[in-house]
Amino acid sequence: MSIQALHRAPGRGARPALDAVHGALDGVPAEGSVLDGSVLEGAVGPAVVLGEIDRAIRRLQGLRLRVIAEADEKQVADDSGMSSTSAWVAARSRTSGADASDDVRLAVALDGELAATRSALSEGRLSTEHAKVIATTAARLPEALAATERARIETSLVAAGERIDPERLRKVARRALALAERSVEETDTHEGEQLAAEEELAWQKCRFTLRHNDDGTSTGHFTVPRTAADILKKVVQQLASPKRLAAREQERGRALGLDTRGTEHRAATVVGEIDWQQRNGQAFAEILEHLPTERLHGKVAATVVVTVEHQKLVSGLGAAGMDTGSAMSIGQVRRLACEAGILPAVLDGDSVPLDLGRTKRHFQESQRVALATAYHECAAADCDRPYAWCDLHHEKPWSRGGRTDLADAVPLCGFHHRLVHGERHQTRIHRVGNRKVVTFRRRP
Structure with a gap:
């Protein structure tokens, strides 16, 4: 049949409906613009299409x-x-x-x-x-x-x-x-x-295969639990971040006795052109080259922030949130807390001082960790660059009396951080739940 x-x-x-759909699509030009003048008149026109x-x-x-x-x-x-x-x-x-x-x-x-x-x-x-x-x-x-x-x-x-x-x-x-x-x-x-x-x-579905190619490379495939994948992804993202790439370019230039002025700009240009699959692959290779083989039973190389209410931890019911956006059972939290690099985000208890007021010009690592419980990407609307790549921007500029407090911090990737300090765009910051969202609009 x-x-x-x-x-x-x-x-x-x-x-009949499908024939009509195909007929309508046949009327769209195969080449050239598909957005006519009336559509392009408004900024939302292409978005509607x-x-x-x-x-x-x-x-x-x-x-x-x-x-x-x-x-x-x-x-x-x-x-x-x-x-x-x-x-x-x-x-x-x-x-x-x-x-x-x-x-x-x-x-x-x-x-x-x-x-x-x-x-x-x-x-x-x-x-x-x-x-x-x-x-x-x-x-x-x-x-x-x-x-x-x-x-x-x-x-x-x-x-x-x-x-x-x-x-x-x-x-x-x-x-x-x-x-x-x-x-x-x-x-x-x-x-x-x-x-x-x-x-x-x-855990039952875990698999790992590796095949050596004839060109000096090896190709593999693996299936691992989401938690393990989140840890690996976070490490790779940190190693492949644009800021680290710029630092490596400067270090390399100094070692060769070269002028390193403007290296950050050149690295940013390279970052805009680079194949990210390649860059992530290089970061993964770097991880493998630096595995702590002398203590394979030790802690993992990434700090994963797990947020859990004390009552749930005691009762064993419910779930804990991770700064990677995933969730895990309370039993999994208890297991990992014994053997992995888990940093608990303390709720309703003593913690590292997070609000530094005017005593510090730059945000501290403890603040970055705390903010990771709310953000997984850049705070700019629709930006998917990971939090690990972000700078912490003062919502009220330090130069205008702003404070280095957690409530004033806005995580922005390098691109949007430069944009927010530029002159070409108007910036609006508003709250959505426990996060800030930054939107940009080109100045008239």
Whole structure:
């Protein structure tokens, strides 16, 4: 049975709509500008066009999943002599078997009890990644939950997914029982159980392979738990940061007896042009070359800040937050605290002095660590450069009486830090939750 056979009746099903979509796309010029003068008149014009393209893609993805679900129900794969719907999807879509299996699972889940998610995806309000988060969360809910509670959780996650990206939605979904107005203890218990199960499964899935090439390089592949990956990523980011690259260029120049003036500017130019996969690969090689082989049982080389309420640490319920943006179970926190470089962010207790007032010109390392509990990237809107690369900027300039207090600190990557001190842009700083967000607008 072909896909056309699913929609034989003229004017019905997906085929006429798809023909119309292709016809409309054929009308877009293959070369030259796709943004006409009317669109370019306003600064938001191109953004609106891009947003509508993304919405159309999401709607088509929703339609694709509906086709897969119907093909699975009608056993199209069996009629085609294929072993499963996943194999049929992989062959027709030219995707990997693993991706095809994920698509089939999601399609079947959406075709079941997730009507609100299916509708939002069909209307382009959610992406398939959002839908996967909601479907996974629904599958892990306690069986004792009533249908009304499940519906309330789904509706809340759909509404949240329309405002935030899938990674943030995943964090909201960990506390799904709170959306059903269950008690804090029940929510903490469920969240901790889910994280503990994920951590155990992640440990079982650990893999490492290495193959030597004929050109002096080696190629490898690994699968490790998220916590270990976050530690590795943080170290690599610190080694590959633009500021460190500039420092190395200056050190190298001095060793060769060269004039190092302007090195930071030249390094910044190189950073703008460099292949970051290559730079991260070089940083990874540097890590391997400096592994402490004499004490392999010692502490890890990265400081990871874990924020946990004392009550949760004592009870063993709930989850702890990491400065990398991930979460871990309380059991994992207790284990790592015994053997790894974990720096606790003390809540409601004695801590390193963080507010230095006018006594210090520059922010201190203790303040950088404390701020890492709130920020994972640069504070500039839509900037994804990691916090490890950022300078701490005084919201009220030191020269104008500003204080070196934590409340006055704004983490900015090198690019946006230069921008905020430049003359070409107006800057606005506002709060979103416990973070500051910096937006820029070119001066007229």
